[in-house]
Amino acid sequence: MRECRVAIAGFGGVGRAVAEMLLSRRERYRQFYRTEVSLVAACGSRSGISDRAGLGWESLNSFETGASGPDFILASGADVLIEAGPSDFRTGGPGLAYIASALSAGMDAIVISKGALVHSGRHLRDLARASGARLKISGATAAALPTIDLLDYALRGCSILRIEGILNATTNHLLHAMSSGGMGFAEALAEAQDAGFAESDPRNDIEGWDTACKLLLLANFGLDADLTMEDVSVEGIQSISEARIAAWRAEGLVPKLVGRIWYEGGTARASVGVQALDQADPLAHVTDNNKAIRITTDFMGDVVAMGGGSGPTATAAAALKDLEHILADRLLAAERKD
Ligand SMILES: NC(=O)c1ccc[n+]([C@@H]2O[C@H](COP(=O)([O-])OP(=O)(O)OC[C@H]3O[C@@H](n4cnc5c(N)ncnc54)[C@H](OP(=O)(O)O)[C@@H]3O)[C@@H](O)[C@H]2O)c1
Structure with a gap:
């Protein structure tokens, strides 16, 4: 039986859901990946807990003050970090130091917050490449809606010509x-x-920044582009008037906040803005809190994924899908070695 020791940095709604789901799936990990997965550390901003023998659900209610920070995670003996802290794309947020130190030490990282990936994506990818660590970002790229996995796995080998997505459930x-x-x-x-369904401070969603962050991650991590937020033209939904909505409605058009990536002369471009879609467009039928992505390829045509749950549990499930890819990868590497 192989071993995998997981640490969680950021223990709010999503971090807790990750811990609960991971502990409940340990038998599955033994069965499918011949791996004993244990949770060896968890922390919030000022407190946490670690135990190399593995933590149970009850012990996660007795955090010790001061047990937090990137060095605390490194000292826990974890070999996978799941990062679920607050997101800040302008500074990288607290996640940046956690992810950078984990990747530098060769620890695989599953990142759920977008900020550090948007702010320092190239740097983090370089750190991962240098140490051989894996960096997985499903939780940060629309979580339960498959997006980055379509690029990394399902459409592998194709040239991606265009991506359009409704990537923010609130808008x-x-x-x-x-x-x-x-x-x-x-x-x-x-x-x-x-x-x-909407945050008390909704600006990140309604002004289009959340969509822009996800789009940037798809471009940079999925298509190997090198875009920054300055390269993306971002418009939100905050100034859409009732009169405009009524006019679109009269024409049978449906307004959606769409993030787009396309190529001009071989260079990736990206924008976020409201588009009035024709009823014949599948994206026009994405209702309520759902999200969707359409990827246009050279040989596999247009591929559309739609739906995906939202909220902490669905997000945790997306992060643990990343963990299973890592476990499968590790198993394969070990079998090749034997
Ligand atoms: N909620 C969702 O449905 C959802 C969906 C997709 C993605 N996400 C992303 O997932 C992340 C977590 O979301 P959430 O809803 O769980 O947020 P949350 O409930 O606010 O939890 C954030 C956690 O991060 C911790 N934290 C803050 N600074 C830290 C630091 N320096 N070191 C370690 N931990 C620190 C907080 O600790 P304290 O409690 O000690 O302050 C708290 O435990 C966010 O980036 C969010 O954008 C969330």
């Missing part, structure tokens, strides 16, 4: 409420906030 919910429920922007936002 899709708001636009859907405005165009089908006849609400104005402020009313739709207040209702979504009451129902817990």
Whole structure:
């Protein structure tokens, strides 16, 4: 039986869901990957807990003050980091130091927060390449909706000509409420906030930054581009008027916040903005909190994925899908060695 020791940095809604799901799947990991997976550390911003023998669910309620930070994770003996801290694409956020130190030490990293990947993606990819560590980012790229995996696995070998995505559930919910429920922007936002579908500070979503972050990650990690946020033209939904929505509706068009990547003279370009889609377009039928991606390839045609759950549990499941890819990879590498 092989061993895999996991540490979780960032223990809010998503970090906790990752821990619970990971502990409940240990038998599956033994059966499919012949690997004893243990959780050896978890931490928030100021406290945490570690045990090289493996933590159970009960011990995760007794964090010790001061047990936190990249060095704490390194000292835990983990060989996989799952990073689930707050995201800040302008600074890289606290995740940056955790991910950089893990990758430098050769630890595989599964990253859920987008900030560090957007801010320092090239640097982190270089660190991973230099140490041979794996860097997996499903949780940061629309989580339960398969996006980066389509590029990395399903469409491998094809040239990607274009990507269009509805990558933010909150803005899709708001636009859907405005165009089908006849609400104005402020009313739709207040209702979504009451129902817990929109954050109390919704700017990151409604101004298009969250979509832009995901798009950048798909371009840089999935298509090996080198875009920064300055390269992306970003428009949100905050100034879409009721009159504009009504005019689109009268023409049978459906407004969606769409992130696009395309090529001009061999260089990747990206933009985020509202597009009024024809009913014949499958993306026009992505309703409520759903997301979707359409990838146009040279030989496999157009591929559309749609749906995917949202929230901490769905996000945790996406991160643990990344863990299974790592376990499968490690098993294969070990078998090749024997
Ligand atoms: N919620 C979702 O459905 C969802 C979906 C996709 C992606 N994500 C991403 O997943 C990440 C986590 O989301 P969440 O909903 O779990 O957020 P959350 O509930 O606010 O939890 C954030 C956690 O990060 C911890 N943290 C802050 N600074 C830290 C530091 N320096 N070192 C270690 N931990 C630190 C916080 O610790 P304290 O409690 O001690 O402050 C808290 O435990 C975010 O980046 C989010 O964008 C979330």
